[in-house]
Amino acid sequence: MTRSKDPQGQDWAEAAGQCVLCGMCSRVCPTYHLYKEEGESPRGRVVMMQALLAGETVGERWREHLDHCLGCRACEAVCPSGVAYGPLLDGVRARFAPSAPTWVDRFAAGVRWWRRLGPLLRLGRRLHALPALPGVGRPPLLPPQGRWARRYPAQGPFRGEVTLFLGCVASLWDRDTLVATVRLLRLAGYAVRVPPSQGCCGALAWHEGREGEGRRLAERLLEALTGEGPVVTAATGCSAHLREYGAVLGEAGAAFANRVCEAGSLIDIESLPVRWRDAPLRVALHVPCSQAFVWRQPALYRRLLEALPGVEVVTWEAGLSCCGAGGGRLLHEPEQAERLRERWVAALRKLQVDVAVTSNVGCRLHLAPGLERMDIRLLHPLALIEQRIDEVES
Ligand code: SF4
Ligand code: SF4
Known part of the structure; x- marks a missing residue:
C-alpha cells in the first residue's frame, strides 16, 4: 500500500539517490x-540510508545516528534537490531500525479507552482538593477529565460544521486548549462535532518505524472520524501526521488528509463577535517544526496573535x-532532548516576555518544565487568544 512497504526498498533508494x-x-x-559530526547531519544520514538500502553492512554507530534524528524536517525544507527526508527516514526506520515502544506509546495507544480512566481521574481530583499535609503537600493533580458533548452548536452566524480531533495526549494533558478551541470555533460560526472513541493518530509509532501499529491506529481513527467536513486539530504534531495519512493508508488516508486543517486557520480575530482585553502583553511565539516544515505555515499563529x-x-x-x-x-533520547531544551530556555530568558506560546502539545510538555523557574506560562496560542476575550457581544 505504501512505498515504505516496498519489499525491495526500491522507491526509498530512488528518493535517497x-x-x-x-x-x-x-x-x-x-x-x-549539537554533535558536530557528519554522521549527525542530514547528508551523513542520507548516505547511511543509501548504504542500508543498497544492502551494504554499516557499523553499529549508524543506528545511533539515525536514532538521534528528530524528524524535524528542517533539512527537507532547505534541500535544493527535493529529497523527501521525512518520509525517507520513516521508511528506513521501519525497515531497519524500529524503536521499541515506550510505556508512553502503550499508554497513548490505550487512550482510546480513556473514558475508563474516569473514576481514577475523579479520585485524583478529590485527593488534590484535600488540605495539604505538613511537609508532604498535596497529591499531584491528575489530568482533568470530563465528558465532551457530541456536538456544540455555532454561536455566531453559521458557517459550517467541523469535527474536532482531540488527540490522545492533548485530551488528557491539554484539555484547556481543546476547550478554548471549541469556544473560538463556535464564536467563529462553526458547529463542532466531537465524535467519541477517538484514540491516537499513530504519529509516534509511525515515525519510530512501527508501521503496523501506526497503521492500525490510523484505521481506527478514520472509523471514529467518518464524515465529510473539515477535521480540525489543535496540536500541529498530530495534524502534520494526519495531513500525510496518504502515506499510511493510501487513497482512504489521502482523502481523509484533505479534510484536515489546523483550528487556527478557521479563526479570524477581527470578525469574532467579542470585546478583547487590551492590557499590554508581550508574548514569545515558538513555532514547532511540524508547523514550520510540514504544514509550512510558520506565520499562522503570529497573524492571529x-x-x-x-x-x-x-x-x-x-x-x-x-x-x-x-x-x-x-x-528515547532524553539527554539530547534536555541539551536542546536548555538552548531554548536560555533564548527565552533574553526575551523578557510575560507569556510564551507553542502550537504543539509535545513541544509544550517538553519545554514547560524548563520554564518553571522563570515563572513564564507556556500555552497554546488558541488558549491565550481565548483568555484575551473580555466579553462576548450579543
Ligand atoms: S530531520 Fe531534523 S534532526 Fe533529522 S537530519 Fe533533518 S534537520 Fe537534522
Ligand atoms: S540539502 Fe538535500 S541534496 Fe544537499 S546534502 Fe542535504 S539532502 Fe543532500
Whole structure:
C-alpha cells in the first residue's frame, strides 16, 4: 500500500539517490549543531540510508545516528534537490531500525479507552482538593477529565460544521486548549462535532518505524472520524501526521488528509463577535517544526496573535529548528532532548516576555518544565487568544 512497504526498498533508494551531497541541510540540523559530526547531519544520514538500502553492512554507530534524528524536517525544507527526508527516514526506520515502544506509546495507544480512566481521574481530583499535609503537600493533580458533548452548536452566524480531533495526549494533558478551541470555533460560526472513541493518530509509532501499529491506529481513527467536513486539530504534531495519512493508508488516508486543517486557520480575530482585553502583553511565539516544515505555515499563529489589541509578539528562536521533543526523541533520547531544551530556555530568558506560546502539545510538555523557574506560562496560542476575550457581544 505504501512505498515504505516496498519489499525491495526500491522507491526509498530512488528518493535517497536524489541527494547531491551539497550539505546545505547541515546548517539547519539541530543534531549537527549539537554533535558536530557528519554522521549527525542530514547528508551523513542520507548516505547511511543509501548504504542500508543498497544492502551494504554499516557499523553499529549508524543506528545511533539515525536514532538521534528528530524528524524535524528542517533539512527537507532547505534541500535544493527535493529529497523527501521525512518520509525517507520513516521508511528506513521501519525497515531497519524500529524503536521499541515506550510505556508512553502503550499508554497513548490505550487512550482510546480513556473514558475508563474516569473514576481514577475523579479520585485524583478529590485527593488534590484535600488540605495539604505538613511537609508532604498535596497529591499531584491528575489530568482533568470530563465528558465532551457530541456536538456544540455555532454561536455566531453559521458557517459550517467541523469535527474536532482531540488527540490522545492533548485530551488528557491539554484539555484547556481543546476547550478554548471549541469556544473560538463556535464564536467563529462553526458547529463542532466531537465524535467519541477517538484514540491516537499513530504519529509516534509511525515515525519510530512501527508501521503496523501506526497503521492500525490510523484505521481506527478514520472509523471514529467518518464524515465529510473539515477535521480540525489543535496540536500541529498530530495534524502534520494526519495531513500525510496518504502515506499510511493510501487513497482512504489521502482523502481523509484533505479534510484536515489546523483550528487556527478557521479563526479570524477581527470578525469574532467579542470585546478583547487590551492590557499590554508581550508574548514569545515558538513555532514547532511540524508547523514550520510540514504544514509550512510558520506565520499562522503570529497573524492571529498580532491582531489582538495590546499584544506584542516576539519570535522565540534558538538557532535550532527543534526543541528536542521531535519524533518521540524526548522519550528515547532524553539527554539530547534536555541539551536542546536548555538552548531554548536560555533564548527565552533574553526575551523578557510575560507569556510564551507553542502550537504543539509535545513541544509544550517538553519545554514547560524548563520554564518553571522563570515563572513564564507556556500555552497554546488558541488558549491565550481565548483568555484575551473580555466579553462576548450579543
Ligand atoms: S540539502 Fe538535500 S541534496 Fe544537499 S546534502 Fe542535504 S539532502 Fe543532500
Ligand atoms: S530531520 Fe531534523 S534532526 Fe533529522 S537530519 Fe533533518 S534537520 Fe537534522
